[in-house]
Amino acid sequence: MSSNPVDPNTALDRLRDEGFEVEIRDQHLLVHSIPYVTAQKVVRYATLACLYLRQDDQVVRPNSGHGDNHQVWWTGEYPCYPNGTVLDLGIDPQQRDLLPGFPVRHQFSNKPFGADGFPEHYSKVTHYIRLIQNQAKAIDKDVDARTGRVVATQEGESVFHYPDTASARAEILAISAKLTGRIAIVGLGGTGSYILDQIAKTPVGEIHLFDGDIFGSHNAFRALGAASLDDVNAKEPKTEYFVRKYELMRRGIVSHAYFLDTHNVVELTGFDFVFLCVDKGDARAMLVKHLVESGIPFIDAGMNLKLVAATNSLIGTCRATLVTKAKSDHVSDYIPMDPDDEDVLYQENIQVADMNAINALLAVMKWKQHQGFYGDDFKPYNLSFGVNLMSLNRGPRLQVEEE
Structure with missing residues (x-):
């Protein structure tokens, strides 16, 4: 492990610099337009989401014990291999609104073999993107989540002076709304x-x-x-x-x-x-x-x-x-x-x-x-x-x- 761990605050900028369609919404990091393979062996696109909490003006690291972890949510069908069999990403159907107006269909729980988790959100989301996108590339080599499109982040004017991390950690933001x-x-x-x-x-x-x-x-x-x-x-x-x-x-x-x-x-x-x-x-x-x-x-x-x-x-x-x-x-x-x-x-x-x-x-x-x-x-x-x-x-x- 490097003696100079990556600053978790730089993950968002790095994802944007590399061309990913990223958005911060209601204390969650969203990455849009990720190509994946359906059970019908067709390439489709969906959004990956994970907690993105701030505490004392710092982004909370995944697996830090402050509510974030190695899990993510997915808006599309369950991703598959090119032959239509499902990927092993931890099957947990989540048919609900994760955020107000943002429905999800699955929650994934996966991390690199032998690793306890992720040091910051860049490695966390790119780990899942790589696993999912590589299967789509086997069907169409030109598909890529790095579209270069810029998403306007609209946090909205909250009534609170600081984020409601309690609702975010409990995954009840859509209910609280x-x-x-x-x-x-x-x-x-x-x-x-x-x-x-x-x-x-x-x-x-x-x-x-x-x-x-x-x-x-x-x-x-x-x-x-x-x-x-x-x-x-x-x-x-x-x-x-x-x-x-x-x-x-x-x-x-x-x-x-x-x-x-x-x-x-x-x-x-x-x-x-x-x-x-x-x-x-x-x-x-x-x-x-x-x-x-x-x-x-x-x-x-x-x-x-x-x-x-x-x-x-x-x-x-x-x-x-x-x-x-x-x-x-x-x-x-x-x-x-x-x-x-x-x-x-x-x-x-x-x-x-x-x-x-x-x-x-x-x-x-x-x-x-x-x-x-x-x-x-x-x-x-x-x-x-x-x-x-x-x-x-x-x-x-x-x-x-x-x-």
Whole structure:
């Protein structure tokens, strides 16, 4: 082995210099127009793709233990020898979208005999290209993946300030792309702040925060993360505080440092989805009425905890209720909207961050099911977790197809 290993950052330039049609898309390296032989002994062309992760402005080496490896994906039929028998590249059918709008059909797992892997991406992709292309050349000596064509790399304007390598490593970028749109979170107390934390880590385009309260010490003990004493003493609006915290990671978080009422609730019109995290029944009723009439899907989150004097302990539940254009007839059964139906948790001012977190996660996971990110076998529209019973109950199912 050379004492001067190849810089992994130079692999892309080297591939381009040699005339390969290369493209970087969603943290993947794509090499287009690779000739191969089909089972019908015909030469066709397809695209090879592999992970191309960046960390600290450096390309992660294959087999570095940071998520990249020696495997690649293939968009065409399974490559064959000139006589139509299949090459041994590791047969693993992968009929799915690897990236948004980029379907693949196979995943290959092959490396040079006696080697642990590849030092950089140039040797990785050329290893597979050579194995596949040589068979096509036996049929037509003039075919070559080095077409000299230049592909315009279009990464797109990501909402994140740095790549989402977690989704790339897990191979779920195409699934994560389902989490899009303009989202509103009404109420930035404990539950709302945990919802924000989860939504901020998805590729949704905009997250609008509505709350007229000031961030104080009681919020610090209920919200995600650790607020400093300076944060508490700043007395800034909750929405401004959370924008400042999360704009370190992403763009598109918008502060609305005021409460919604009958005069400005129309501002929710045009959102793709709304999370309601309010603690007053009359405010909730006003918001729910507007969203139902506007056909805007939303989830209402709430808690009901109380102190049991006999045991000196807390019991109760947290709830997440999904309402859509196709189903809203369950609203009065699950969502408290009378002025005296304020959640007991807020009446007693009990600080319970873990229940806030569970409440938020129920809401976010239900939203992700609604978006098609998670499977949803039972399609319940209400989820309720009882802390003293440690049980999760599912509410009504939709009996008709969603519009």
